[in-house]
Amino acid sequence: MENLKLALLGFGNAGQAFCRLLLDKQDEIRDTYRTDVSVTVIATASKGNIYDPAGVDLAAALADIEKNGKFSEKHKLIAMSTMELAENADYDVLVEMTPLNIFTGQPATDHIRAAFARKKHAITANKGPVAWFFRELSQAARDAGVCFFYETTVMDGTPVFNLTEHTLKMAKVTEVSGILNSTTNFILEGLALGIDYDDIMERGRKMGFIEADPAMDIEGFDAAAKITALLNVLMDAGITPDQVKRKGIEDITVKDIKDAASRGKVIKLLCKGVRNEDGSVEATVSPVEVSRDDILAGINSTTSIVSITTDLMKKISIIEHEPEIEQTAYGVFGDLLRVLDAVSVRP
Numbered sequence: 001m002e003n004l005k006l007a008l009l010g011f012g013n014a015g016q017a018f019c020r021l022l023l024d025k026q027d028e029i030r031d032t033y034r035t036d037v038s039v040t041v042i043a044t045a046s047k048g049n050i051y052d053p054a055g056v057d058l059a060a061a062l063a064d065i066e067k068n069g070k071f072s073e074k075h076k077l078i079a080m081s082t083m084e085l086a087e088n089a090d091y092d093v094l095v096e097m098t099p100l101n102i103f104t105g106q107p108a109t110d111h112i113r114a115a116f117a118r119k120k121h122a123i124t125a126n127k128g129p130v131a132w133f134f135r136e137l138s139q140a141a142r143d144a145g146v147c148f149f150y151e152t153t154v155m156d157g158t159p160v161f162n163l164t165e166h167t168l169k170m171a172k173v174t175e176v177s178g179i180l181n182s183t184t185n186f187i188l189e190g191l192a193l194g195i196d197y198d199d200i201m202e203r204g205r206k207m208g209f210i211e212a213d214p215a216m217d218i219e220g221f222d223a224a225a226k227i228t229a230l231l232n233v234l235m236d237a238g239i240t241p242d243q244v245k246r247k248g249i250e251d252i253t254v255k256d257i258k259d260a261a262s263r264g265k266v267i268k269l270l271c272k273g274v275r276n277e278d279g280s281v282e283a284t285v286s287p288v289e290v291s292r293d294d295i296l297a298g299i300n301s302t303t304s305i306v307s308i309t310t311d312l313m314k315k316i317s318i319i320e321h322e323p324e325i326e327q328t329a330y331g332v333f334g335d336l337l338r339v340l341d342a343v344s345v346r347p
């Protein structure tokens, strides 16, 4: 293959950061894989859709968005919907970067189904498909003989799935736990430091990771989707986010936090999955008190941690320290390199 064609579904923070990284690394990819990577599709909700089988001018597309917030007429704009592009456009790899629908995993899952039906590879940064339909999608990818990668869905580009797949071979995962939601972690830390709730929220919004409506984070829905994705991949759990026993931090008061501190404890929103004796996997998200000298107590701000326990390697922990959007971009980029590893003949 001399040119790998990408269809980018979603061109928001993650999509644009990925394109900047792709532009930076184009020459290195060509030298390493003897393959060009071009983008033939960019689909958005409101900025316009571009379809150019000869390759979109990415620098111009990024400049358009920065300057005008939408794509200009110099691109090949098309009236086809995202789904029509997934079903009909010329591409080799579909890159799913549309927003998460935490309750359905759609329409991202249908985009990926469409790619697999055409024997195209798929990469997703959107955790919905992995949380809701992992078994079906991974089987469909195997049937089609194509790649399905999703490293970015939990802890951005931090190698959680890759690490386990490649370096913990034949080790059986028996438990997964972690602090996976930045918003709740940031709020709990701020409250423990005595900062006013509204000030915490304002700072988090300025830093760009607290949503206008943070209910999905505060009530533990986002954490539930993340632990579901982890358990589906690492433990073949076959569960969906609505099966997680979920409690968010909405009822945690400053008094709770102070009382915990007086006992030498810190409150954290912990995600956990364990295998029951009958083989099923039980997932929980709930606030827990951890000892101040526990590694979890030091996971603050936007830092996150996942601990993986296996029969052969006991418990190992991976920490992602205060990620930025570039780490999200690297997650997608790393998955792209894995597709290139699979399809190209390296010199």
Ligand SMILES: NC(=O)c1ccc[n+]([C@@H]2O[C@H](COP(=O)([O-])OP(=O)(O)OC[C@H]3O[C@@H](n4cnc5c(N)ncnc54)[C@H](OP(=O)(O)O)[C@@H]3O)[C@@H](O)[C@H]2O)c1
Pocket (backbone or CB within 6 Å): 009, 010, 011, 012, 013, 014, 015, 043, 044, 045, 046, 047, 048, 082, 096, 097, 098, 099, 100, 107, 125, 126, 127, 152, 153, 156, 324, 325, 328
């Ligand atoms: N941001 C992160 O650090 C991060 C980290 C890990 C995973 N992720 C995941 O990556 C995905 C993208 O995140 P983001 O931060 O880039 O979100 P974002 O900034 O909100 O961008 C989402 C993009 O998707 C587009 N879009 C919405 N519905 C669409 C549809 N039906 N078809 C095509 N495009 C559609 C939006 O169009 P408009 O531009 O017109 O609104 C926008 O370009 C999400 O699933 C997120 O959970 C993000």
